[in-house]
Amino acid sequence: MKEQGLRSKLYKKFKVKTNSNHNYLVVENVLNREFLFKMPSKVWVSDITYIHTKEGFVYLTTIMDLYDRKIIGWSLSEEMSTDETSLKT
Template identity: 40%
Template sequence: MKGPSPDWPLDRENGIQAIRSRKKRYQRRGLAPSFGYAPNLLEQDFTADKPNEKWVVDLSYIATIRGWTYLAVVMDLYSRRIVGWHMNDRMKQDLALQALKMAIALRQPEPGLIHHSDRGSQYVATEYQMTLKQHGILSSMSGKGNCYVCEADDAKRRHNAVVEAFFKTLKAELVWRVKFESREQAERTINEYIMNFYNRKRRHSTLGNISPMAYEKLAA
């Protein structure tokens, strides 16, 4: 089955219908810190007063006929915009690192930005933490009990509820509707969704019912 065309139904701004969510696939993150854990600077405060004040990051999985592929994203909490992402067939350090490098190249953040993650091995790795330090980005990590990608009864207690909500939206609106024949197809389609629909057109109630990019433009 082929992926959605550029004129997919999601492009109709008022045509999205709610879809019942599926049961979450639990996966444990490796806990092998090589740079040490960081304190929780975010403290479950998902608000931001300006762009590049707080970023949250996470990883998720996408099913294809050829096997699993993995997606790492970086979200700016100010506008809920996905500012960096990367896909790979392995959940290694480079998966998260390439998403971070994309976000840094796109946004050119000033020193002092808070970067919040879980304690997954991808985020505590030396090269990842050194990249944060080189750009004056402050590392923040959730507590020991938050090392699973899972759904909780109280979303406010989750270490990165906002970016997890993005993954839920992505899967409900796109991934669960398409049977990807290859990892390459999944990557192309998800890139299109993030760049040309989610960031540019998808309306968010928390942003006054406008898209992330429209919100940033209006605020500017």
């Protein structure tokens, strides 16, 4: 490796940044890890992820019906505020 000028790529160690010691509302786990349902539109779940673009980050919010695992709604936003990431009917 040294003769060919190759070297390993070093990565920073993962640091946990989640603060579980807070006074925010914690919602009850009503699904109890049961994710199979026999009727459509009974349980919807949502998630937010970020996408890095040339202009910066955008945030993708998706809503999925757990019955058939299909995305039933999505939204792209430039900020991760409640107003920007909520889907409105």
